[in-house]
Every structure is written in structure tokens, then in C-alpha cells.
Amino acid sequence: MSRHQHDWTADREKDQELVKACRKGHEEAWVTVWRRYGPLVKSVARRTGCDSEEARDVLQRVALVALQKLDGLRDPKKLASWLAGIARYQSLEMIRERRPAALLQEDSAVSDPRYDDEMVRAEDLARLRRAFAQLEERCQRLLHRLMLKQPPDSYQDVARDENLSATSIGPIRHRCVKRLGKLIVKLSRSDS
Amino acid sequence: MNHLTEPHIIDLIEGEGSSEAEAHLAECSECRSEKRLWIGRFEALREMSRESVDESELHRLKVLYRQLGPGEERFPRWTARLVRSSTAAPAAARGLASGEIAEYTAGPYTLMLRVGAQGSRPTVSVIGQIASEKQDRNIGGTFALTPPNGRVRLSDVDQFGEFNLPEVAPGSYRGTWWFGDQIMVVHDVEIGSDDES
Numbered sequence: 252m253s254r255h256q257h258d259w260t261a262d263r264e265k266d267q268e269l270v271k272a273c274r275k276g277h278e279e280a281w282v283t284v285w286r287r288y289g290p291l292v293k294s295v296a297r298r299t300g301c302d303s304e305e306a307r308d309v310l311q312r313v314a315l316v317a318l319q320k321l322d323g324l325r326d327p328k329k330l331a332s333w334l335a336g337i338a339r340y341q342s343l344e345m346i347r348e349r350r351p352a353a354l355l356q357e358d359s360a361v362s363d364p365r366y367d368d369e370m371v372r373a374e375d376l377a378r379l380r381r382a383f384a385q386l387e388e389r390c391q392r393l394l395h396r397l398m399l400k401q402p403p404d405s406y407q408d409v410a411r412d413e414n415l416s417a418t419s420i421g422p423i424r425h426r427c428v429k430r431l432g433k434l435i436v437k438l439s440r441s442d443s
Numbered sequence: 444m445n446h447l448t449e450p451h452i453i454d455l456i457e458g459e460g461s462s463e464a465e466a467h468l469a470e471c472s473e474c475r476s477e478k479r480l481w482i483g484r485f486e487a488l489r490e491m492s493r494e495s496v497d498e499s500e501l502h503r504l505k506v507l508y509r510q511l512g513p514g515e516e517r518f519p520r521w522t523a524r525l526v527r528s529s530t531a532a533p534a535a536a537r538g539l540a541s542g543e544i545a546e547y548t549a550g551p552y553t554l555m556l557r558v559g560a561q562g563s564r565p566t567v568s569v570i571g572q573i574a575s576e577k578q579d580r581n582i583g584g585t586f587a588l589t590p591p592n593g594r595v596r597l598s599d600v601d602q603f604g605e606f607n608l609p610e611v612a613p614g615s616y617r618g619t620w621w622f623g624d625q626i627m628v629v630h631d632v633e634i635g636s637d638d639e640s
Contacts, residue, residue, distance in 0.1 A: 276514025278505060285504050289496030297494070307500065314504045315594060318511055376487050383488060398453075399489045425450035432449040435484075 265441075266377075270327035285314065288331060291376055292338040299342035305349070312341040335373030382434035389413065390427035397424055447474045452481050503597045506585040506621045510595060521549035523618070523629040538613060538635030541567060549627045551576045554620070558634065566610040567634065569596075573604035573620060584622030588632065590614050 269287075272280030292313050296306035316337050324333055383391065393413070396404040397420075410417040447455070447464055454460045455468060455478060468474050509517060527546040528539070539545055539558045547554040552575050559568035573582055582604035588596040588611060598606040600620065611634055618629035 273508075274513060276512065278508055278512075278514065281508045281512065282501055282505055285496055285501060289500070289504075290491045290494040293494040293496070294491050306494070310496065310500060311503060311507070311597060312594070314507055315511075318507060372487075376491060379484055379487060380491060395492070398485055399492050401489065424453075428449045428453050 265328070266330040267327035270321065270324060270330055274321060284317075284330070285310075287380070288334050288377065291331060291373060291380070292334055294376075295335050295338040295373070296342040296345075299339055300346055301342050305342075305345055309338060309341050309345055312345070313337045316341065329374070331377030332373040378435060378438045382431055382438055385434050386427060386431060389423075390430060393420070393424055394427050394431070446471065447477070449481070452478050456482055456485075499599050503585050503599065506587055506597060506619075507595060509621065510587055510589055510619060517626060519619075519626040519628040521552065521625075521627040523547035523549035523554055523627055538615075538633030540635045545632075547629055549629075552627060554618075554627070554629060556618075556632065566612050569608040569611050569634065571598075571600075571606045571608070573600060573606075575604075582622070584620060587619045587621070588616045589619065590616050 269280050269284055273284060289310055292310050293306040296309040297303070301309055313334060317334060324330070383394070386394070393409060396409050397406075406417045406420040409415075410420050413420075415423070447467060451460065451464050452474065455464055460468075468478065508514070524547060525545060526548050527544075529542075529544045539556065541558050541560050544555060544557045547556075552573055555572045555574075557570045559570055569588065571586060573586075575582065581602060582600060583602060584600050586598050586600050586606045586608070588608055590612075596608045596611055598608045600606045600622070613634050616632040616634065618632045620627040620629075
């Protein structure tokens with residue numbers, strides 16, 4: 252990569268910079284948006300009641316709407332919640348087209364009161380994901396194996412694979428969680 | 444009052460907290476709230492880590508951006524020419540209906556489009572195959588069907604050159620095959636409706 256070529260894949264790029272770049276025709280910035288928020292869009296689709304295949308279609312529909320309306324996004328810092336809102340709408344549209352009876356079910360996602368907080372949730376999730384991605388790789392691996400995997404791996408297995416003593420895993424995990432907490436706070440301040 | 448640090452809260456969540464931490468939690472609503480927040484954060488991270496976007500999806504989204512996004516216009520290397528259609532004029536004007544086939548050539552490639560059966564909704568599937576003169580088994584890329592307005596339909600093209608676009612509404616489309624940096628364009632793909640036959 253040349254000195255003058257911007258690396259839009261760097262996770263530290265703020266959303267507003269990515270949006271600006273996408274508006275100017277930077278294809279890699281566009282791809283970065285979907286590497287960053289594609290899982291969030293699919294997560295919203297799944298929570299709304301889509302299956303995995305439908306979630307893939309929702310992602311494509313959301314991307315199309317986002318491309319068509321990107322110039323109208325007034326606050327690019329709110330990219331995550333904007334995409335989550337589009338995902339929610341497109342997911343419901345898809346269910347309406349393919350399985351209209353599903354929307355009449357009492358426990359359907361349409362009536363889920365959590366929807367009111369979906370936008371706020373999307374912003375929190377986006378910040379959390381960015382904070383996690385900014386952790387050093389060993390912290391990401393450790394936290395993933397010990398806390399995100401279901402079922403989690405044992406301290407012994409992680410220690411063996413990371414070439415550490417089992418007694419050091421706990422303190423390292425503590426440091427990683429502390430670091431994650433600080434990153435979340437830092438990103439909250441820079442986003443506001 | 445000294446509140447619990449994040450590591451202590453995580454220990455409590457994992458059931459490994461000290462008795463002092465447990466006692467503090469029982470008395471401190473702020474720390475209980477912080478504990479709930481961290482429980483939510485890890486649940487959310489678990490949920491998101493179950494979802495991913497693979498390279499083929501990213502490629503389709505890249506093609507979408509190239510088709511419709513800002514940025515410099517890319518000119519096709521090949522423009523496809525219709526050489527054969529199972530639909531004879533004047534019916535050809537209404538577009539391909541179920542079971543009908545159109546064949547195009549573009550440079551070293553041939554493209555066959557076949558319309559599948561119409562479902563309960565007024566849409567059809569469009570099944571395609573791209574073949575090269577060299578009998579290349581390394582075809583790939585993405586095929587896009589773009590209407591003048593409305594939703595672009597995208598499909599991966601597999602190594603045998605086959606692709607499938609479900610739920611295509613009747614209308615006029617431009618077909619574009621993106622393979623690496625090369626582009627083949629098919630103008631005026633007319634998809635008809637069984638109702639018009």
C-alpha cells in the first residue's frame with residue numbers, strides 16, 4: 252500500500268469518514284461498511300424472525316436501500332442505527348412477502364416491545380463491536396474462547412493453546428476485560 | 444464507596460466472585476446495574492459472533508456498488524448479442540415466459556438464460572449458464588439483473604458458470620456479469636409473464 256493510499260479497512264475509521272468515502276466512490280470503504288455492520292444487519296433480521304437464508308437476502312436489500320439513500324443520511328455517526336432500522340423494515344417486508352401468516356402470530360417480532368429500543372441497541376452493539384475489534388488479538392481470542400463461545404473453553408485448553416500457564420489466564424482475562432471497558436468508554440465519548 | 448471494577452463484575456457473572464464482592468453487590472444498585480450491562484454486552488457479542496458475512500456476499504455487495512454507486516464508470520469488455528431465442532416474434536416482444544430460453548454470445552463466452560416456472564406470485568426464476576469457448580471450468584463472479592428502477596437481483600456464478608435468480612418480476616432488465624475486473628453486459632433482457640402468453 253502506497254503512502255498516499257488510504258486504508259479504509261482499518262477498523263479505527265470512524266463511521267462518518269466511511270460514509271464520506273462511500274459517497275465519493277471508494278469501493279473499499281463500502282466493503283468495510285459491510286464487514287463492520289453486515290453481522291449487525293443479519294442479527295437484526297434474525298431477531299425479527301428471518302431464517303439464515305432470509306437474513307442473507309435482507310443484507311442485500313439493506314445494502315441496496317443504503318446505496319440509494321446514502322446521500323440522505325443526515326448524521327453519518329448514526330450509521331449503525333440507520334442500517335439497523337432499514338434491516339428491521341426489510342426483514343418485516345420479506346416475512347410479509349414469503350410468510351404473511353407469521354406476522355399474525357402473537358409472539359411475532361412485530362409486537363416485540365424491544366423494537367422500540369432497536370435503534371439504541373444497534374448503536375450500543377456497533378460501539379461494542381468496534382471496541383472488541385480494537386483489542387489486541389490475544390485478548391480477542393481469549394475473551395472469545397472464555398466468554399463468547401458456547402460452551403466456553405476451559406482455562407486449561409486456552410493455556411495450552413496460548414502457551415501460557417493456567418494460573419495466568421484469569422489475570423490476563425481481567426486485563427482484557429478492563430481494556431474492553433476503557434475502549435467502550437472512549438468510543439462513547441468520541442461518538443457523542 | 445468504591446464500586447466494583449469490570450474484572451470483579453465479570454468474576455461475579457461467571458460465579459467466581461469473592462464473598463466481599465457478593466456482599467457489595469447486594470448493597471449497591473449501581474454495581475448491580477453495571478453487572479446487568481456487562482451480561483447484556485456479552486450476550487450481544489455472542490449473538491453477533493454467530494452472524495458473519497462471507498466473501499461471496501461481500502463480492503455481491505461490491506458488484507452492487509459498482510452497478511449503482513458513485514465512482515468512475517466502468518466500461519464493459521463485452522456486450523452480449525442475442526443469437527437465438529425459443530420465443531418467436533411477435534411473441535418475443537412480450538419477453539421470455541416460463542420454459543423459454545435465450546442465448547447470447549459475448550467475446551469468448553456464451554450466455555443462456557432460461558425462465559423457470561411462475562410461482563403463486565407474479566414472479567419467475569431466471570436460470571443462467573455462462574460457458575467459455577475454451578471449456579473453462581473456472582468461471583465465477585456475480586451476475587446482476589438490473590431494472591430501470593427497483594431492486595437489483597444478484598447471484599453468484601458458480602465454477603460451472605451456473606446461476607439462479609429467484610423471484611424476478613416481469614419487465615426489462617440489463618444483465619451484467621462481473622468476473623474479476625471484466626464485465627459483460629446484456630442489454631434488453633425482457634422477462635415476460637405466463638399470463639401474457
